[in-house]
Amino acid sequence: MPKIKMPKNSPTLDMTPMVDLAFLLVTFFMLTATMKATEPVVVDAPSSTQSKAIPDNYILVTINKEGTAFFSITNTNVRKKVLASMGEKYGVKFTEKETLKFAAMTSFGVPFKDLKNYINLSESKKAEYASPGIPTDSTDNQLDQWIFSSYSFYQSDLISKREEAKTKNEFFDTKKNALKFAIKADAEAPYVKVKKVVDIFTDREIYTFNMITTMEERK
Amino acid sequence: MAEIQEGGGGGGGKHQKKRAKKSSTRIDMTPMVDLAFLLLTFFILTSTFAKSKATDLSFPAKPKDDQPISKDKANGITILLGENNKVYWYPGALTPDKVLTKADYSSSKDGLRAVFSIGNKKVYDKMQNLKADAKKWTYKDDAVFDSIYKYKSKEIKGGEDALVVIVKADDKASYKNVIDVVDELNISEIGKFVIVDMTPEEKAKLDALK
Numbered sequence: 001m002p003k004i005k006m007p008k009n010s011p012t013l014d015m016t017p018m019v020d021l022a023f024l025l026v027t028f029f030m031l032t033a034t035m036k037a038t039e040p041v042v043v044d045a046p047s048s049t050q051s052k053a054i055p056d057n058y059i060l061v062t063i064n065k066e067g068t069a070f071f072s073i074t075n076t077n078v079r080k081k082v083l084a085s086m087g088e089k090y091g092v093k094f095t096e097k098e099t100l101k102f103a104a105m106t107s108f109g110v111p112f113k114d115l116k117n118y119i120n121l122s123e124s125k126k127a128e129y130a131s132p133g134i135p136t137d138s139t140d141n142q143l144d145q146w147i148f149s150s151y152s153f154y155q156s157d158l159i160s161k162r163e164e165a166k167t168k169n170e171f172f173d174t175k176k177n178a179l180k181f182a183i184k185a186d187a188e189a190p191y192v193k194v195k196k197v198v199d200i201f202t203d204r205e206i207y208t209f210n211m212i213t214t215m216e217e218r219k
Numbered sequence: 220m221a222e223i224q225e226g227g228g229g230g231g232g233k234h235q236k237k238r239a240k241k242s243s244t245r246i247d248m249t250p251m252v253d254l255a256f257l258l259l260t261f262f263i264l265t266s267t268f269a270k271s272k273a274t275d276l277s278f279p280a281k282p283k284d285d286q287p288i289s290k291d292k293a294n295g296i297t298i299l300l301g302e303n304n305k306v307y308w309y310p311g312a313l314t315p316d317k318v319l320t321k322a323d324y325s326s327s328k329d330g331l332r333a334v335f336s337i338g339n340k341k342v343y344d345k346m347q348n349l350k351a352d353a354k355k356w357t358y359k360d361d362a363v364f365d366s367i368y369k370y371k372s373k374e375i376k377g378g379e380d381a382l383v384v385i386v387k388a389d390d391k392a393s394y395k396n397v398i399d400v401v402d403e404l405n406i407s408e409i410g411k412f413v414i415v416d417m418t419p420e421e422k423a424k425l426d427a428l429k
Contacts, residue, residue, distance in 0.1 A: 015248050029262030046395040048402045050274040063394075143254040182273065187395035191300070191388045194397070195416075197276050207280060210273035213398060 040107060040131055041070050046187035051109055055180040055210060059150055060109050061143070063185035065194030068133030069143055070109035073150045079103045081153045086145065092116055110132045136196055144200045151204070153183035154179045184212035224234060276401060279413050295383035296338060298322075298331070298400055299417065301425050302391030306400070319424055331400065335407035338382040345375045346408040376410025384412040387421060395427045 004014055010103045043066050062070040073079055081188045083102050087094050090112045094102070098119050109131035110118045121129060158177060165172035181201060201209070277391060299307045299319065305320040308331075326332045349371055358364040375381075386400050395412065405413050417425075 012245075015252060019248060019252055019255060021260055026255055026258045029259065042420045045271065048271055048272070048274045048398055048404060048405075050402065052273045052275065054273050062422065071231065073418040158375055185394045187398075189360065189394040190390070191397050192390045192395050194394045195388070202278055202281060205280070208275065208277045211276050211398060211401075212271055213274050215272055216402075 004207060025140060039111060040126060040129065041068075043108060043184055043186045044188070045184055045212050045214050048211075048213035049216055050213060051215065052210075054097040054182070054212065056208065057154070057177060058180040058182045059154075060107065060182045060184060061147075061197050062109075063183070063193055063197060065186045065187050065188045067135055067189055067196075068109055068131065069193075069197060070131065071134055071143060071146045072107040072153070075154060075157070076103040077152060078153045078157055081157075082146070082149045085153070087150055089145070094119075111135050136200065141200065143197070144204070147200065151179065151206075164215075180210050181206055181208070182210040182212055274398065274401060274405075276414075279415060295385065296334070297385045297387060297421075299421055299425055300386070300388040300392035300396045300400065301428075302389060304393070304396060306331065306396065307425065307428070313418075313420055313424075317424075319428060324396075324403070331403045332407065335382065335384070335403060335409060339407050339409050341380045342375055342378065342410075343408050345378075346372060347376060361389070373410070376408060381411050382409055384409055386412060386414045387415070387417040389417060389422070389425060 031091075042064050043062055043064055057074050060074075061073070064070070073082070076083075080099050080103050083099055084173065092112065092115070094116065098116065105119070108115070108118060111132065111134065118126070118129065119135050126197040135141065136143045137186055156180070161174075161177070162172045162174065183194065183197060198209070201207075237391070256284055279302075288424045296308055299309075301307065304324070306322050306324065308322055309317050309319050320334075322329055322331050322334055324331060349368075353364075356364060356367070358367065385402060386397070386404075388397055401412075401414075
């Protein structure tokens, strides 16, 4: 490195480019790493050699080790509508602020009667909250309600988007925007619990799923 | 930054000015660099862990009447998943004298991979040929390539000589077992498989092996 001017008496090295690079990388990793919000449920998904990317729009049902079910949908617009319609059904009113909070939330696993309280918890309290899971028994199948309601709102949203694209004469990729159904279960979860969730979907005539797995090298 | 100042000044007062600036502008950057690299290491390590991927899986519709799905063809095998990661299989239809064969999830000669590769050899070879051929295809559009590849592989996997696999999981089987079997099926290029409930006869056979 002959270009660097060395001070006569001190052996110091010019660290500026290195620091520049280090901070650039720090900034990059910080921005890309903090995108994902904390989930209320930690799930250790099984590994698989499949390398299909996760779809853009999906309903996610997470099942933890004990078989507790959590629900999430990616589309925030649909989230708000679903909350309102579910609230009407169960006779709970949500304020504008609560709706916005709910839209920004990730998965949740609380029965509808506790949802209002859960939404208003602070982030740190939410992390400590022991979620009882969304009820899935046949007498009060709230998971089915969430899935069905989200699915119908998503479909109507999709149709209006397509119509809008049509009027503007733009191409609308229906296949890419289609709603997928993802199930993320813990590797140790009993299969019966997963089966129960799958049955809720198949009762609604939904048969194809994206099972969320982690990458594994082929042996 | 500090170094840029070095060339400044000029003329007669060069020497004096230089000394004065030197003492005031040079900052010890070491702690900052330490911190920067610490953060860098932290973010690199936390961000690249656990890449999530998806595995496609289809489940059958509930049979309309109480009749069980009968797929007891000659080229069909049934996989039974028990508790504690145990896995057994038998070919064809279940008769009272049929013996369940023990297998495992490894790629050894007793593993499921070996079982599948024997039964599905023709289809597997055809798929390998298709993959080799696909490398020579010259479609400009990726979407065209994908749809042709999908169609051809579907045709091979759904062919007459494809192995039919029925996967039946016990109540105590873990979700990981099911995903492992599905993964093995995908590796062995088996497209004709179905995940259904276990019949009482099969359950009795499985329990008898304990």
